[in-house]
Amino acid sequence: MRISSVLRDGWTWAASIPALLLILPILTVFASLLHIESAIWQHLAATVLSDYISNTVLLAFGVGAGSLLLGTMLAWCTTHYDFPLRNSIAWLVLLPLAVPAYIIAYCYTGLLDFSGPVQTLLREFFGWQSGDYWFPEIRSLGGAIIMLSLVLYPYVYILSRTAFSEQSESLLEASRSLGRSPAQHFFKIALPLARPALLTGASLAMMEAFADYGTVTYFGVNTFTTGIFRTWYGMGNEQAAAQLCALLVSFVLVLILLEKFSRRKISYFYQGQRNVRPKRKQLKRLPALVMSLLCLLPFTFGFVIPVIMLLCWAIEVGIEQVDQRFIHLLINSFSLAAIAAVCVVSLALLFGYAKRLRKTVAISLPIDLVSLGYAVPGTVIAVSVLLTLTSLDKKLDAVLQHWFGMSTGLLLSGTLFALILAYTVRFLAVALHNIDSGLGRIKPSMDQAARSLGANRNNVLLRVHLPILKASVLSALLLVFVDIVKELPATLILRPFNFNTLAVRTYELASDERLADAALPALAIVLVSILPVILLTRAIQKESNTGAGQ
Amino acid sequence: MECQTMLKIDGLSLAYNGGAVLKNINLELEKGQQACLIGPSGSGKSSLLRSIAGFETPQSGNIYLRDELAYSATSSVPPEHRKVGMLFQDLALFPHLTVKENIAFGLLGRRKKEVSKIVNELLDLVGLLDFSRRYPHQLSGGQQQRVALARALAPEPSLLLLDEPFSSLDNELRSELVRDIYQIFSEKEITTLMVTHDQIEAFSVADKLGVLIDGELAQWGAPTSLYNEPVSKAVADFVGFSSYISAILVDKGTLQTALGTLHCAPTISAKMGDKLKVLLRPETLQLNDNSPIKAKVIEQLYRGGDSLLTLALNNGETFFINSKNGDNMSIGQTVGVEQSSQTVVAFN
Numbered sequence: 075m076r077i078s079s080v081l082r083d084g085w086t087w088a089a090s091i092p093a094l095l096l097i098l099p100i101l102t103v104f105a106s107l108l109h110i111e112s113a114i115w116q117h118l119a120a121t122v123l124s125d126y127i128s129n130t131v132l133l134a135f136g137v138g139a140g141s142l143l144l145g146t147m148l149a150w151c152t153t154h155y156d157f158p159l160r161n162s163i164a165w166l167v168l169l170p171l172a173v174p175a176y177i178i179a180y181c182y183t184g185l186l187d188f189s190g191p192v193q194t195l196l197r198e199f200f201g202w203q204s205g206d207y208w209f210p211e212i213r214s215l216g217g218a219i220i221m222l223s224l225v226l227y228p229y230v231y232i233l234s235r236t237a238f239s240e241q242s243e244s245l246l247e248a249s250r251s252l253g254r255s256p257a258q259h260f261f262k263i264a265l266p267l268a269r270p271a272l273l274t275g276a277s278l279a280m281m282e283a284f285a286d287y288g289t290v291t292y293f294g295v296n297t298f299t300t301g302i303f304r305t306w307y308g309m310g311n312e313q314a315a316a317q318l319c320a321l322l323v324s325f326v327l328v329l330i331l332l333e334k335f336s337r338r339k340i341s342y343f344y345q346g347q348r349n350v351r352p353k354r355k356q357l358k359r360l361p362a363l364v365m366s367l368l369c370l371l372p373f374t375f376g377f378v379i380p381v382i383m384l385l386c387w388a389i390e391v392g393i394e395q396v397d398q399r400f401i402h403l404l405i406n407s408f409s410l411a412a413i414a415a416v417c418v419v420s421l422a423l424l425f426g427y428a429k430r431l432r433k434t435v436a437i438s439l440p441i442d443l444v445s446l447g448y449a450v451p452g453t454v455i456a457v458s459v460l461l462t463l464t465s466l467d468k469k470l471d472a473v474l475q476h477w478f479g480m481s482t483g484l485l486l487s488g489t490l491f492a493l494i495l496a497y498t499v500r501f502l503a504v505a506l507h508n509i510d511s512g513l514g515r516i517k518p519s520m521d522q523a524a525r526s527l528g529a530n531r532n533n534v535l536l537r538v539h540l541p542i543l544k545a546s547v548l549s550a551l552l553l554v555f556v557d558i559v560k561e562l563p564a565t566l567i568l569r570p571f572n573f574n575t576l577a578v579r580t581y582e583l584a585s586d587e588r589l590a591d592a593a594l595p596a597l598a599i600v601l602v603s604i605l606p607v608i609l610l611t612r613a614i615q616k617e618s619n620t621g622a623g624q
Numbered sequence: 625m626e627c628q629t630m631l632k633i634d635g636l637s638l639a640y641n642g643g644a645v646l647k648n649i650n651l652e653l654e655k656g657q658q659a660c661l662i663g664p665s666g667s668g669k670s671s672l673l674r675s676i677a678g679f680e681t682p683q684s685g686n687i688y689l690r691d692e693l694a695y696s697a698t699s700s701v702p703p704e705h706r707k708v709g710m711l712f713q714d715l716a717l718f719p720h721l722t723v724k725e726n727i728a729f730g731l732l733g734r735r736k737k738e739v740s741k742i743v744n745e746l747l748d749l750v751g752l753l754d755f756s757r758r759y760p761h762q763l764s765g766g767q768q769q770r771v772a773l774a775r776a777l778a779p780e781p782s783l784l785l786l787d788e789p790f791s792s793l794d795n796e797l798r799s800e801l802v803r804d805i806y807q808i809f810s811e812k813e814i815t816t817l818m819v820t821h822d823q824i825e826a827f828s829v830a831d832k833l834g835v836l837i838d839g840e841l842a843q844w845g846a847p848t849s850l851y852n853e854p855v856s857k858a859v860a861d862f863v864g865f866s867s868y869i870s871a872i873l874v875d876k877g878t879l880q881t882a883l884g885t886l887h888c889a890p891t892i893s894a895k896m897g898d899k900l901k902v903l904l905r906p907e908t909l910q911l912n913d914n915s916p917i918k919a920k921v922i923e924q925l926y927r928g929g930d931s932l933l934t935l936a937l938n939n940g941e942t943f944f945i946n947s948k949n950g951d952n953m954s955i956g957q958t959v960g961v962e963q964s965s966q967t968v969v970a971f972n
Contacts, residue, residue, distance in 0.1 A: 522677070522703070
């Protein structure tokens, strides 16, 4: 299309204007770099900045390595070996995805603390006193790495599982016939072939690690996210906080670029071979049992133990906890998540259709940029939304004051609008991914087939698009809904005064060392989060079933 | 009187982003005729079908369906009102509908009884009565083709367009399915226009055959005339095997060549003494040891029933020839050869 016709096109405006508005907050953060106050930065550099950088980088790479190790091992075992409970394990290992990192951190702190059951038992058993023995400190950088890895490894598992099961059996046969052992095949062929998938999974886990606020703040580890909070609230310096945000986003951008770079050769890796699904090797009894137990470990530590811990606490404080206030919390969380999910998915539908109908850069570029929001930590999004909206609010207030003599106060930044905007920036990519794959299943020829069979445009939407898209829209709604229920830092910063959600309440109670009281809202979050995991499980089982049918 | 001309295209031209895709296309199809379009990939075959169905907006020209204007530069009937059926390359079956529902898709607004009667007749016709409740992904490739066909036929289109619908099938299944489907077309007097890249398929089913080259309809006619009397070297090269030897026009319709004196149509637009190229089809040449014209075997391709030989004349010119007993040949052997066809085609 020529530029003039692009400018006259309704879809271009309808899609690119909201997309550009959604990019605005992040641009505000980078704009803050234009006014650097050297005094503050000298102070930061002299005191905490090196901690922020080293802890953040160590955390991200530690979590990347940890999830690679767990995820790859599980994926290889479940795709290439047969052992007891293999079918159940294949989806059980996904369940840790339902436990937010800050909640698993609370659980293990309660479990492994000085006064927790493990240390108490050790003391009673051996008759030790305080200070007699060494016990690993869970509230540390290492602890945070383990906590995050335990709940984030499923990202690597899901992607590498697909990659491994797409590797043709003939590849293994070829390396065996060329004199390589199965282990050599794994390291020389299978692993390098799956590399793009493995790195994508690891980089997703690393982005979550960059974004984490709840775990590191509870463990007292100084990272960028805790630093941003401290600079904003403690030092009251918005500019410096925004500049720290910009620095953190730069780290994430480097990660994204590295990931894109590693995928450069993905087409080279997936040549059009006729796929014969890998045959699973039947193990002897003892090794099979060992493998079952080994594969159950991540699930046990990442899901079973924390959930049991939460249940124990919930029982301890009793049913009285389920009171008016808790119900109110549920209603707040769920209605906010539902409203925001509908907004996010509606926008995703608009963007999805715009991309489908008009393949121009004017549409795809702003949408692609907004989609990068999934990689931006919630803390950063919250700070940027707040900065943008407060300055808008001030201008709005001044204008209305001048012309109508009325004050609007914090019309945008002090209301749910700010939260919904932040959620949209952060979770649009999740929804768009689902909508895109749904729209991808409606081939252009289906529209044409329907038209040539006598259906007009509206009929095509109603009789072809709607039924095919329904499942994608529902799963997008569910995923975004749950992500919002779990979201902590942005909600913490942007919620209107006195507006509490499950995540915020869990965080507050845990910060006050009232872990047992935090168990009930935490359990509610975990229970809701299991829903999308079930959805994922079904998708994976469907995939392996069709695989078995071949 | 029932209208006989189902499709008429007048001077149709189409361009995307300034690049011409179709140039001044003219063709006509009578009721019950089976037509095929062949041509190199990118020659505009699919664009022509899509223009007829109403999915493209040509810059100029007219399209008439059943003698009614369906498209002109100033008016366009929307696809859903053209009564043109289409079979797509990727079939475009609706994945959320069963076989039965797919076939009934185009029967909106009819009474339930009528719909199920039509659907059952079509299921019977394509041999899928037992599969009516299945979903497309539960069917084999060939079965999916049959569903797509039944779906396209359900609203009784006056013209059926086929955009390489069989290209995803393997050869054996394909020729059987094509035979079955064209049986149905001729029984029901359905007018069809198919784009295919399989020439054998095109020659075996078509009453009318068109060759599109670079957006131009280079030739449009009966398959035999296309093969034996191609209007241009481009058509001759595209259709079947072709080789050429040089010739000089010595008299009206008389050519002097290294294979002796040959005859061409006297209407040829060439002057006396012009150098021309004579088209040789491999099966119009014969080996004959008594022939005074000798050639050397330089290559042989055994093809099961026969062999395709490449022969070289003394002057260095090479050409193809079909040989029944090609297996007896050895490279370098000298053979006698003669042109059996009385008239040949020559190009400038």
